[in-house]
Each structure stands twice: as structure tokens, then as C-alpha cells.
Amino acid sequence: MRVIAWLVEGTWPACVDAVRAHAPDDAEVVLLHVSGADVPGVAHGAFAGLFGRAHPRGHRDEGWGSDPGDRVEALGGTSAAALLDTAAERLGRPCAREERSGRVEREVVAAAEGAGLLVLARDGDRSRLGPKSLGPAVRFAVDHAPCPVLLVWPEPAPGLATIPPPPPHRP
Numbered sequence: 087m088r089v090i091a092w093l094v095e096g097t098w099p100a101c102v103d104a105v106r107a108h109a110p111d112d113a114e115v116v117l118l119h120v121s122g123a124d125v126p127g128v129a130h131g132a133f134a135g136l137f138g139r140a141h142p143r144g145h146r147d148e149g150w151g152s153d154p155g156d157r158v159e160a161l162g163g164t165s166a167a168a169l170l171d172t173a174a175e176r177l178g179r180p181c182a183r184e185e186r187s188g189r190v191e192r193e194v195v196a197a198a199e200g201a202g203l204l205v206l207a208r209d210g211d212r213s214r215l216g217p218k219s220l221g222p223a224v225r226f227a228v229d230h231a232p233c234p235v236l237l238v239w240p241e242p243a244p245g246l247a248t249i250p251p252p253p254p255h256r257p
Contacts, residue, residue, distance in 0.1 A: 087113045087202035092120070092194050092227070093173050095165075097207035097240040102176045104205050104238045113202070115181040117173050119166045120193040191226035201233045207240045214248030 089109045091101045105115055170183040186193040198204040206228070209221040220228065220237075228235055 088116065088200065089113045089203045089205065090116045090118050090194075090198050090201045090233075091173075092118050092197075092204065092206040093169060094119075094207065094209065095169065097209060098169060098173055099176065100207045100238045100240040101205050102173050104236055106177060106179075108205075108236060109203065111179075115177065115179065116184055116197070116201075117170050117177070117181055118184045118186070118194065118197050119170055120190045120197075121166055121185070121187040122190050123187050191223040191230075194223070194227045195230045195232065198227075198231050198233050203234050203236055204231050205236045205238065207238050212239065212241065212244070214244050214250070215246065216248075216250050 087110060089105055091105045093101055102117075109115060166185050170185065174181055174183060184197065186197065194204070194206070204227070206224055208219045209224050211218040217225075219239075224237075228237060
């Protein structure tokens, strides 16, 4: 069985702990991190908008000639690698590490193709039970995953008293 654990900054420890608790010992574990292509793209676009496509000689001489989008991409890759290394250490068993970039929710679903289990964490409003505890990317992955999904709370789940009341038209 192949188990994919989607790791996101802030919620990844819960996913790693869930793999430790629920994945069979002989499972192939893949720690997955997906970087959205939008952040470096915004930096590239802002730079192009401010300085145009050509780099006037004066800008380069004043230190303005390097596109900050390139630096954002490099920092994101370093950050993802560090997160995957820390997660692998916490997991404490052999695993593969996979980094992807693109539309996050679609990359997660694509990575889960052929897997026996996808582990992911709630990323929305975690102060109460209910559908708002899932952000858009997690909701997409849950709805479109081509395999079983284990959805975990990154911290202890709120109590049952936090369930929203039924709509007024229901008894």
C-alpha cells in the first residue's frame, strides 16, 4: 500500500503522527509538499510591472536588476526541503519525499493516483466542528481524491457543542 501524507506548514505534524498511527508497517510512505506557483508569479509580475521587461543599465547598477520572483522560488524550495526533512525525522521510518509545484489542490490529487491512502489535515476554521474547518484546497482534495482519505485535526478536535445549529426550517 502506498500512503501519501500531504504536508503543509502549520499542520504537518498531525499528518505525520496519523501516518505513524494508521499506516501499515510495510506501507510505502510518501511525504508530499506542494508549493503554489502563484507566489513567485506575483513577485515576477510586480517586478515586471515596476520596471518593465527590459532592465535599464541604471537599475542593474543600483541593485534593482534581479527579479525577486527568482529569490522567492529559491527560498520556497529550501523551505519545502527543510520541512520534508523534519517530517521524515519525526516519522522515524523509511519514506520518500516528493516536492511538487503548481495548483496545489490538483497536484495533491494527482499525487494520490494509485495510492491506498491520502492523509491530510483540516486547514480552515478549527474552532468548531463543521464544513468550514476545510479550506478550499483541502475540500477539493477530499472531494476529488482517487483513494481513501484520512482527514485529521491538527490539534484536538473541538467539542460537540460547537456543531452549528440546524437551519431554522428543519425541526
